[in-house]
Amino acid sequence: MCVGVPAKVILKKEYSAVVDVMGSQTTVGIIFVPEVELGDFVIVHAGQAMSIVDESYARQSVEEWRRLIDARNSEAVK
Amino acid sequence: MLEILKQSSNPEICRPLAEAVIEIALEFNRKFGRKPAFMEVCGSHTMSLARTGVKQVLKNEVNLISGPGCPVCVTDQRSIDAMIALAEGENRIICTFGDMMRVPGSAKTLLDSKIAGKDIRVLYSPVDAVRVAEENPDKEVIFLGVGFETTIPILTLMIGEAEKRMIGNFSIWMTTKLVEPVLRFLLDAGEVNLDGFLLPGHVSIVLGEESYQYLVDEYQISGVITGFETAELLSGIYKSIELALSGQAAISNNHPAIVSKTGNQVIHQWLDKYLTNCDEAWRGIGVIPNSGLDLKPEYDQFNAKKRFTVDVGEPRKTKCRCGEVIRGLIAPNECPLFGKACHPINPVGPCMVSAEGSCAAYYQYMRESF
Ligand code: SF4
Numbered sequence: 001m002c003v004g005v006p007a008k009v010i011l012k013k014e015y016s017a018v019v020d021v022m023g024s025q026t027t028v029g030i031i032f033v034p035e036v037e038l039g040d041f042v043i044v045h046a047g048q049a050m051s052i053v054d055e056s057y058a059r060q061s062v063e064e065w066r067r068l069i070d071a072r073n074s075e076a077v078k
Numbered sequence: 079m080l081e082i083l084k085q086s087s088n089p090e091i092c093r094p095l096a097e098a099v100i101e102i103a104l105e106f107n108r109k110f111g112r113k114p115a116f117m118e119v120c121g122s123h124t125m126s127l128a129r130t131g132v133k134q135v136l137k138n139e140v141n142l143i144s145g146p147g148c149p150v151c152v153t154d155q156r157s158i159d160a161m162i163a164l165a166e167g168e169n170r171i172i173c174t175f176g177d178m179m180r181v182p183g184s185a186k187t188l189l190d191s192k193i194a195g196k197d198i199r200v201l202y203s204p205v206d207a208v209r210v211a212e213e214n215p216d217k218e219v220i221f222l223g224v225g226f227e228t229t230i231p232i233l234t235l236m237i238g239e240a241e242k243r244m245i246g247n248f249s250i251w252m253t254t255k256l257v258e259p260v261l262r263f264l265l266d267a268g269e270v271n272l273d274g275f276l277l278p279g280h281v282s283i284v285l286g287e288e289s290y291q292y293l294v295d296e297y298q299i300s301g302v303i304t305g306f307e308t309a310e311l312l313s314g315i316y317k318s319i320e321l322a323l324s325g326q327a328a329i330s331n332n333h334p335a336i337v338s339k340t341g342n343q344v345i346h347q348w349l350d351k352y353l354t355n356c357d358e359a360w361r362g363i364g365v366i367p368n369s370g371l372d373l374k375p376e377y378d379q380f381n382a383k384k385r386f387t388v389d390v391g392e393p394r395k396t397k398c399r400c401g402e403v404i405r406g407l408i409a410p411n412e413c414p415l416f417g418k419a420c421h422p423i424n425p426v427g428p429c430m431v432s433a434e435g436s437c438a439a440y441y442q443y444m445r446e447s448f
Pocket of ligand 1: 401
């Protein structure tokens with residue numbers, strides 16, 4: 001029930017937004033994320049956007065994964 | 079942004095990350111002479127770990143134990159029987175999440191009732207139930223409100239909507255569950271030895287990182303808030319092992335892109351407005367005080383439990399061991415019925431039928447590998 005794929009907001013209305021999820025469009029509620037803006041990615045659960053994906057943290061996570069891998073590789077070389 | 083998000087399932091990242099996890103798990107093993115053990119609290123984690131292959135890849139090095147986070151699976155049999163009995167009443171439309179349809183009641187399932195002609199509707203977006211009520215003013219529309227902290231806010235939205243539109247024929251049968259009381263129950267019971275929890279990414283959107291501090295302060299156990307994609311799961315497990323090796327208990331937010339320190343405050347306001355704590359009965363556990371949320375008395379008109387009475391007898395006894403699976407005491411394949419009398423076509427317990435059930439996850443993805 002809980003896993004939501006990030007959806008991109010392409011049209012914002014007062015309490016709802018049209019989002020794009022991997023090419024298909026659907027309308028979701030945005031009452032819980034009133035600060036959402038066009039172009040933001042949101043996590044949707046049961047028809048409601050629950051959280052806005054923070055791009056800088058998403059980027060940091062990827063960098064961290066790469067660091068873990070690189071640390072391992074450099075240890076293997078030693 | 080999409081490119082960044084896609085990295086969480088990029089094999090060029092996931093494969094070496096899996097190797098890094100195996101390596102640090104072996105280090106743990108050399109130090110402590112055993113595998114590190116973590117409980118994934120969330121049913122969606124159980125499914126994701128199985129579906130992505132992470133559980134299978136790590137099976138020799140990390141003990142990943144499914145916990146009590148599948149809302150359908152933790153619903154006790156009497157509640158399930160009550161919801162099925164509710165559907166038997168005349169002039170009613172029952173709206174529900176799809177997961178509930180095939181959950182075995184003592185005598186039948188909701189699907190059986192639907193086939194027999196009862197009006198039972200599966201909704202992806204629960205708020206639509208209010209529209210169903212509006213369109214059917216001569217019927218009572220009841221939503222089966224089963225869920226944890228991620229779903230509960232949506233139930234409050236429905237009440238808000240019904241209130242705003244002054245809809246008198248809509249109510250919710252609340253059977254909600256909270257994560258903290260059940261984690262405390264498991265830790266107090268001390269039945270499972272754990273080196274930490276993989277904490278649910280989406281429940282944490284609501285609760286926030288700081289809400290788990292009791293794990294550290296009162297139980298000296300770590301928790302890592304973890305997402306659902308392959309790299310997110312692997313890095314969550316990596317951090318969990320790293321914390322276990324350090325000997326320091328801490329809460330780590332491995333999913334900061336969507337989980338904040340204090341959670342979604344707008345959602346908190348909705349919860350505070352409509353809901354109050356209540357005791358809830360958990361499958362295989364019994365009643366845990368204050369482990370659920372119910373509507374405040376001023377919203378009784380939307381509370382199906384206050385508006386309708388259902389008679390259910392003693393639940394039928396089966397050999398289903400979902401209760402032990404939920405508590406992390408046995409793996410699904412240790413249940414004697416697993417894959418024999420119990421399989422997805424003919425489920426004996428909810429853990430085999432729910433989209434987040436441990437037995438369903440094992441059956442679908444891991445029968446070969448264990
Ligand atoms: S395999 Fe079936 S009977 Fe056994 S615990 Fe799982 S759901 Fe229950």
